[in-house]
Amino acid sequence: MGQSMIWYLREFARIEWIKKFLFAKTAPLVTPSHFRGFPEPTGKTCQHALFCMMSCPAPGAIEVVHAEDGWMPRISKGHCIRCGLCVEACPNGVLKSGRILETMERERTSLLFSFRIAIDLELCTGCGNCCTACPVNKVADAQMGAGGHSSNDEVIMRVQAGDIVVIHEDKCTGCKTCEVSCPTGAIRIARILEGFQQPVQEGSQ
């Protein structure tokens, strides 16, 4: 009896078991570095392409604001869902989150924006508001007056013989200024986000 008691105590009253019972702690509350957190700046310069804002699915999560030294995206906690789309969509690698950038490099993936301009000629009155409002047009042809006529071939769109003609859809930056300035709602900009993966050559891995 006495011997079995001693045996019992020696078997079960182990110091490490008692320690574990009294100070039970599973793995400490740390977040591994590869988890996607709220996007953080990498230090690269923001070029104000606004692709982060265009790709963000959460209302009010990201805004590109003018900080003291240029533009910078600002994430609002409480709105951001940590999806990482802004990190992937930024063409300049301004943001980082978890190991998204490393994975993109390894897998050779990218998200690319393109923009399509659709004009409903039934609704369009040929007023030229969109042409004069477009900031790209302003740079391409500073002379463009009200009416949207231009002899410059570098503009995105212009009014020719009372009709609007789109010349350089590829230059559109997707800002949608034209949409807002159209009195009849005839012009619509589609923002298209495409994911690409470049093939990895054989033997390169």
Add this chain to the structure above:
Amino acid sequence: MTILQQIKNKVRARSIHVAYVDVGSCNGCDIEVLACLAPRYDIEQYGIFVHNNPREADVLLVIGAYTPGWEEKLAMVWEKIPPPKAAVAIGNCPISGCLFNRRESFVDPPVKKHIPIAAEVPGCPPRPTEILQAILLVRDAVFANWEGEHP
């Protein structure tokens, strides 16, 4: 502070009872709260118990974007909790309405308009570690010295 009060503080901070209420979430945050109970995060090792009875609770976890069905009801649940008590908003939904806060939607965030919120845990959903950390911080802030502040 008397010895008795010190003991009460210790015991109170070591025994937190949690109730949670889902005021219109997508269930993502509920699952993360559930994950806190599982062995990996094991919320009970800190002396935190999930009871889901406001009468017994110390901490109320509020999840979701506050749908119209919760008007008055949430305040009722909050009043049923005896002091000391604290409410923690879990996820983006009670903070901002998250993806549901769009035009023509019926949600009415933030929840802190309706009941006092002691801590907010952003994320959609927040990680179990973040939820746990928030509860532990609220515990230290509200319960660890309750006797000292309310003699």
